[in-house]
Amino acid sequence: GAVVSQHPSWVICKSGTSVKIECRSLDFQATTMFWYRQFPKQSLMLMATSNEGSKATYEQGVEKDKFLINHASLTLSTLTVTSAHPEDSSFYICSARDRTERPTNEKLFFGSGTQLSVL
Amino acid sequence: GDSVTQMEGPVTLSEEAFLTINCTYTATGYPSLFWYVQYPGEGLQLLLKATKADDKGSNKGFEATYRKETTSFHLEKGSVQVSDSAVYFCALRSGGANSKLTFGKGITLSVRP
Numbered sequence: 249g250a251v252v253s254q255h256p257s258w259v260i261c262k263s264g265t266s267v268k269i270e271c272r273s274l275d276f277q278a279t280t281m282f283w284y285r286q287f288p289k290q291s292l293m294l295m296a297t298s299n300e301g302s303k304a305t306y307e308q309g310v311e312k313d314k315f316l317i318n319h320a321s322l323t324l325s326t327l328t329v330t331s332a333h334p335e336d337s338s339f340y341i342c343s344a345r346d347r348t349e350r351p352t353n354e355k356l357f358f359g360s361g362t363q364l365s366v367l
Numbered sequence: 368g369d370s371v372t373q374m375e376g377p378v379t380l381s382e383e384a385f386l387t388i389n390c391t392y393t394a395t396g397y398p399s400l401f402w403y404v405q406y407p408g409e410g411l412q413l414l415l416k417a418t419k420a421d422d423k424g425s426n427k428g429f430e431a432t433y434r435k436e437t438t439s440f441h442l443e444k445g446s447v448q449v450s451d452s453a454v455y456f457c458a459l460r461s462g463g464a465n466s467k468l469t470f471g472k473g474i475t476l477s478v479r480p
Contacts, residue, residue, distance in 0.1 A: 291371065292472075343410075361410070
């Protein structure tokens with residue numbers, strides 16, 4: 249089946265630094281990718297929807313200047329957490345929709361997630 | 368707004384035990400309901416789904432029935448295996464085809480031999 253590679257799987261960084269997380273669709277082209285965040289014992293929350301070649305759409309309450317999303321190609325989307333702080337420590341997950349699939353969000357392929365710890 | 372509530376975990380069972388994982392939801396209209404599974408080191412995968420009331424989704428021995436009257440979509444399996452050890456997420460999608468998924472917190476299932 250389709251595979252989405254997310255890298256890194258975990259990262260530790262100092263407060264104030266920026267961290268980039270990559271999400272790649274390995275065997276399909278993804279016109280749309282989604283970024284989620286999950287705090288401990290909380291639900292998986294959609295942060296933003298990333299469309300290839302256009303600006304991402306952010307959910308209410310998510311700071312677009314802090315969480316920079318770039319979807320420059322049909323197989324790669326990146327999430328950059330800028331000036332990270334301890335409260336940004338969380339589990340981040342990406343998902344991608346195959347461009348050949350009809351536009352229903354349940355046919356999504358997920359990355360394995362990135363655990364970010366900000367010291 | 369939409370929300371999904373899953374029972375608190377983790378859940379530990381012996382192999383061949385019966386499994387029930389509870390899921391209830393709040394949504395406008397008539398949502399589609401899903402169960403996703405995440406095996407260790409892998410991404411979430413769609414396990415099963417139901418798109419209207421009384422529908423039963425099934426896959427890999429797992430079943431869940433869309434109960435509109437109780438706003439529930441409980442996941443069941445008659446006999447679990449060690450390989451079923453994973454994190455299970457209940458989710459819903461309401462609105463149009465391009466509307467977003469709303470997830471529950473997920474629950475970790477561990478099956479011991």
